Amino acid sequence: MNEKIKRFIPKLPRYIIGITFVLSGIGKMLDPEGAKYLVELMASEFYWLVEWEGEIVFSVILVELLLAGFLLLGKQSSWLYVISFLFVGMFTSIISYFLLAGFNVESCGCFGAFGLSGGLETTLIRNIVLLILILAGFLIQISHHSESSPQPE
Numbered sequence: 001m002n003e004k005i006k007r008f009i010p011k012l013p014r015y016i017i018g019i020t021f022v023l024s025g026i027g028k029m030l031d032p033e034g035a036k037y038l039v040e041l042m043a044s045e046f047y048w049l050v051e052w053e054g055e056i057v058f059s060v061i062l063v064e065l066l067l068a069g070f071l072l073l074g075k076q077s078s079w080l081y082v083i084s085f086l087f088v089g090m091f092t093s094i095i096s097y098f099l100l101a102g103f104n105v106e107s108c109g110c111f112g113a114f115g116l117s118g119g120l121e122t123t124l125i126r127n128i129v130l131l132i133l134i135l136a137g138f139l140i141q142i143s144h145h146s147e148s149s150p151q152p153e
Contacts, residue, residue: 013137027112034109
């Protein structure tokens with residue numbers, strides 16, 4: 001295998017996840033209404049969330065853009081994979097709850113102005129694929145790190 005390709009493969013999941021977070025964060029920044037609607041839906045169960053919907057959406061955007069920046073720069077990749085997995089896992093749980101509870105949501109607002117969102121089923125599938133990609137990236141990172149570290153004799 002070509003040496004450049006060999007060096008690029010461990011980075012590929014990191015780039016895909018980072019670009020996904022960039023698109024999601026910027027899309028929500030340009031049009032936060034869909035994400036605010038999702039917070040309002042959660043507020044039907046947890047009423048106090050309505051007061052904080054703007055702050056919650058802003059925090060989500062900030063976390064997405066920070067994760068994206070660090071992932072794309074390659075900083076602390078193992079920890080970033082863990083944080084990304086927990087972050088996406090939290091939203092996957094929320095989407096799963098809405099789906100199982102029978103909520104009819106046309107768009108989750110995940111990509112805001114870019115319109116890449118779909119219904120709950122589409123979002124759930126996309127999140128599961130993203131979780132698998134994050135897990136694969138973490139495992140590749142761990143194996144690549146252990147191969148490149150010097151072995152004691």
